Amino acid sequence: MAKYSSKINKIRSFALILIFVGFLVMYLGIFFRQSALLMTLFMLLGMLFIIASTGVYFWIGMLSTKTVQVVCPNCGKHTKILGKVDMCMYCNEPLTLDRNLEGKEFDEKYNKKSRP
Secondary structure (H helix, E strand, C coil): CCCCCCHHHHHHHHHHHHHHHHHHHHHHHHHHCCCHHHHHHHHHHHHHHHHHHHHHHHHHHHHHCCCEEEECCCCCCEEEECCCEEECCCCCCEEECCHHHCCCCCCHHHHCCCCC
Protein backbone atom coordinates (compact mmCIF):
# COMPACT_ATOMS: atom_id res chain seq x y z
CA MET A 1 0.00 0.00 0.00
CA ALA A 2 1.32 3.44 -0.91
CA LYS A 3 2.11 5.97 1.81
CA TYR A 4 -0.11 9.02 1.52
CA SER A 5 0.07 12.30 3.36
CA SER A 6 -1.66 15.65 3.30
CA LYS A 7 -1.00 17.66 0.13
CA ILE A 8 -0.18 20.75 2.15
CA ASN A 9 2.37 18.82 4.21
CA LYS A 10 3.95 17.40 1.03
CA ILE A 11 4.44 20.87 -0.43
CA ARG A 12 5.82 22.22 2.86
CA SER A 13 8.26 19.30 3.00
CA PHE A 14 9.38 20.08 -0.56
CA ALA A 15 10.05 23.70 0.45
CA LEU A 16 12.04 22.55 3.47
CA ILE A 17 14.12 20.25 1.25
CA LEU A 18 14.84 23.22 -1.03
CA ILE A 19 16.28 25.11 1.94
CA PHE A 20 18.58 22.24 2.88
CA VAL A 21 19.69 21.77 -0.73
CA GLY A 22 20.44 25.49 -0.89
CA PHE A 23 22.61 25.30 2.22
CA LEU A 24 24.36 22.18 0.89
CA VAL A 25 25.14 23.87 -2.44
CA MET A 26 26.45 26.94 -0.59
CA TYR A 27 28.58 24.71 1.63
CA LEU A 28 30.03 23.00 -1.45
CA GLY A 29 31.13 26.45 -2.59
CA ILE A 30 33.59 26.54 0.31
CA PHE A 31 35.60 23.77 -1.36
CA PHE A 32 36.25 26.11 -4.29
CA ARG A 33 37.87 28.95 -2.29
CA GLN A 34 40.76 29.08 -4.74
CA SER A 35 38.40 30.17 -7.52
CA ALA A 36 36.37 33.23 -6.61
CA LEU A 37 34.17 32.69 -9.66
CA LEU A 38 33.22 29.08 -8.77
CA MET A 39 32.69 29.91 -5.10
CA THR A 40 30.46 32.85 -6.02
CA LEU A 41 28.55 30.67 -8.47
CA PHE A 42 27.84 28.04 -5.81
CA MET A 43 26.82 30.70 -3.29
CA LEU A 44 24.42 32.32 -5.76
CA LEU A 45 22.99 28.96 -6.82
CA GLY A 46 22.40 28.03 -3.17
CA MET A 47 20.73 31.37 -2.60
CA LEU A 48 18.44 30.71 -5.58
CA PHE A 49 17.32 27.43 -3.97
CA ILE A 50 16.53 29.29 -0.75
CA ILE A 51 14.64 32.01 -2.63
CA ALA A 52 12.70 29.30 -4.49
CA SER A 53 11.83 27.77 -1.11
CA THR A 54 10.52 31.13 0.06
CA GLY A 55 8.35 31.30 -3.07
CA VAL A 56 6.98 27.80 -2.45
CA TYR A 57 6.20 28.64 1.19
CA PHE A 58 4.42 31.82 0.07
CA TRP A 59 2.46 29.90 -2.60
CA ILE A 60 1.32 27.16 -0.19
CA GLY A 61 0.40 29.82 2.35
CA MET A 62 -1.84 31.54 -0.18
CA LEU A 63 -3.24 28.18 -1.32
CA SER A 64 -3.86 27.20 2.29
CA THR A 65 -6.22 30.15 2.74
CA LYS A 66 -8.52 28.72 0.03
CA THR A 67 -8.83 25.26 1.57
CA VAL A 68 -11.86 23.87 3.36
CA GLN A 69 -11.43 23.26 7.08
CA VAL A 70 -13.11 20.17 8.46
CA VAL A 71 -13.03 18.19 11.69
CA CYS A 72 -11.40 14.79 11.18
CA PRO A 73 -13.84 12.02 12.16
CA ASN A 74 -10.95 9.85 13.38
CA CYS A 75 -8.86 12.17 15.62
CA GLY A 76 -11.30 15.07 16.07
CA LYS A 77 -8.75 17.77 15.10
CA HIS A 78 -9.34 20.55 12.60
CA THR A 79 -7.61 19.84 9.28
CA LYS A 80 -7.64 21.28 5.77
CA ILE A 81 -8.79 19.55 2.60
CA LEU A 82 -7.16 20.53 -0.67
CA GLY A 83 -8.94 19.03 -3.70
CA LYS A 84 -11.61 16.31 -3.80
CA VAL A 85 -9.70 13.89 -1.56
CA ASP A 86 -6.97 14.52 0.98
CA MET A 87 -5.54 13.05 4.16
CA CYS A 88 -5.87 14.37 7.69
CA MET A 89 -2.72 16.34 8.57
CA TYR A 90 -2.49 14.59 11.94
CA CYS A 91 -3.66 10.98 11.66
CA ASN A 92 -3.61 10.38 7.85
CA GLU A 93 -7.30 9.51 7.74
CA PRO A 94 -8.63 9.67 4.14
CA LEU A 95 -11.07 12.58 3.80
CA THR A 96 -13.40 13.71 1.03
CA LEU A 97 -16.15 16.25 0.53
CA ASP A 98 -17.53 14.43 -2.54
CA ARG A 99 -20.46 12.19 -1.55
CA ASN A 100 -19.84 9.99 -4.62
CA LEU A 101 -16.37 9.06 -3.29
CA GLU A 102 -17.44 8.17 0.25
CA GLY A 103 -16.63 4.57 1.11
CA LYS A 104 -14.36 4.10 -1.91
CA GLU A 105 -10.69 3.16 -1.62
CA PHE A 106 -8.52 6.29 -1.23
CA ASP A 107 -6.73 7.27 -4.43
CA GLU A 108 -5.02 10.58 -5.17
CA LYS A 109 -6.11 10.22 -8.82
CA TYR A 110 -9.58 11.46 -7.81
CA ASN A 111 -8.09 14.98 -7.65
CA LYS A 112 -7.08 14.95 -11.31
CA LYS A 113 -9.53 16.41 -13.78
CA SER A 114 -10.59 13.76 -16.27
CA ARG A 115 -10.98 14.63 -19.90
CA PRO A 116 -14.12 13.44 -21.67
